[in-house]
Amino acid sequence: MAPNSFSVLQILTFLICLTHANSIDFNYPAVFNFGDSNSDTGGLVAGLAERLDPPNGQIYFQKPSGRFCDGRLIIDFLLDAMDMPFLNAYLEAIGAPSFKKGCNFAAAGSTILPATASSVSPFSFGIQVAQFLRFKARVLELKAKSKKFDKYLPSEDYFAKGLYMFDIGQNDLAGAFYSKTLDQVLASIPTILTEFENGIKKLYDQGGRNFWIHNTGPLGCLAQNIAKFGTDPSKLDELGCVSSHNQASRLLNLQLHALCKKLQGQYSDANVTHVDIFTIKSNLIANYSRYGFEQPLMACCGYGGPPLNYDSRVACGLTKVLNGSSVTANGCNDSTEYINWDGIHYTEAANQYVSSQILTGKYSDPPFADKMPFLLKLKF
């Protein structure tokens, strides 16, 4: 072979690498996100003036970034794939954050149902939607006043053309288990989803047309819930996850999927996409070694050691005096070997895997493989 000629394999490899970088061609001018810690890029920390300690953020941002993770979240990877910058939190006031390409209303600990006195986050879904309404009104008002805001704020048509993303509901279930029986938790799901539907309707009435809805992950596989509700082995399923919690996740997801279908039927001028995060995460936890992980359930950053390395009294990065001695919830040596970061949230490595699965389009309803230029353009 002549030294300067390219093999077919080289050319194909090049094409695959080239198209991989932008394999999802959604062309949304802006993204508006609503949710909990699964997609919080700094909202709760800014809103409550709280602090996240190292090693949060260590693997990507090199410092705590307001994300409950060692690095990037699923939403970060998805925005990256859409060639968009990371979303700034609505509640972040310092440093003149740009909201030109969207805004993130998600806050860790948030529920769909209104917050109560014991809620971690006061920014429940209804508040997040209200924040969006205020955001939109302020944007239109400021832009009418002066062109100088154009650089930082979305154009008016971005509200109709933008993508509205949702990842919320996990905390409604997780919180309910502390005071309710499984049957009571299951019975509360329609009320939770009615509240969710009301929020979506408000966004539709405000001109939102593209809705991208993540279902909830296997709640029973989080170390926090295994430690609290899984001490009796008969409560665990074959993966070592709390059965009741996963049953509640499944029922919420079943009803959420039905709601997505209903909304799509009602709003023929909108796109409602449902993404099955539960299946992706369950598969990851069940088949972890196939995907390069060594620990499916144990927290990387925690206190207590195996099997869960989780102690609800000592959050990741903190030092506490327990029983007279000082203990610290440290990070593990290599977080890429772990699926779980701090007992409640996933590691960047796990988030990257989940995102790669979302981007296959196979877990979406409707599937979006046909929107992927890689599959459209590469005909062999």
Ligand SMILES: *[C@@H]1O[C@H](CO)[C@@H](O)[C@H](O)[C@H]1NC(C)=O
């Ligand atoms: C819905 O998606 C289709 C296919 O991508 C697109 O052509 C259409 O414009 C979208 N509808 C809205 C309201 O954005």
Ligand SMILES: *[C@@H]1O[C@H](CO)[C@@H](O)[C@H](O)[C@H]1NC(C)=O
């Ligand atoms: C694990 O992988 C096997 C083989 O591909 C598959 O049949 C199974 O459904 C996976 N487990 C889960 C929980 O997804």
Ligand SMILES: *[C@@H]1O[C@H](CO)[C@@H](O)[C@H](O)[C@H]1NC(C)=O
């Ligand atoms: C506290 O320390 C004492 C003495 O070492 C030990 O017997 C006891 O089990 C410890 N209690 C807890 C809750 O760890």
Ligand SMILES: *[C@@H]1O[C@H](CO)[C@@H](O)[C@H](O)[C@H]1NC(C)=O
């Ligand atoms: C982490 O790394 C340190 C230093 O290389 C080593 O001494 C320790 O055994 C490692 N811990 C684990 C759990 O692998």
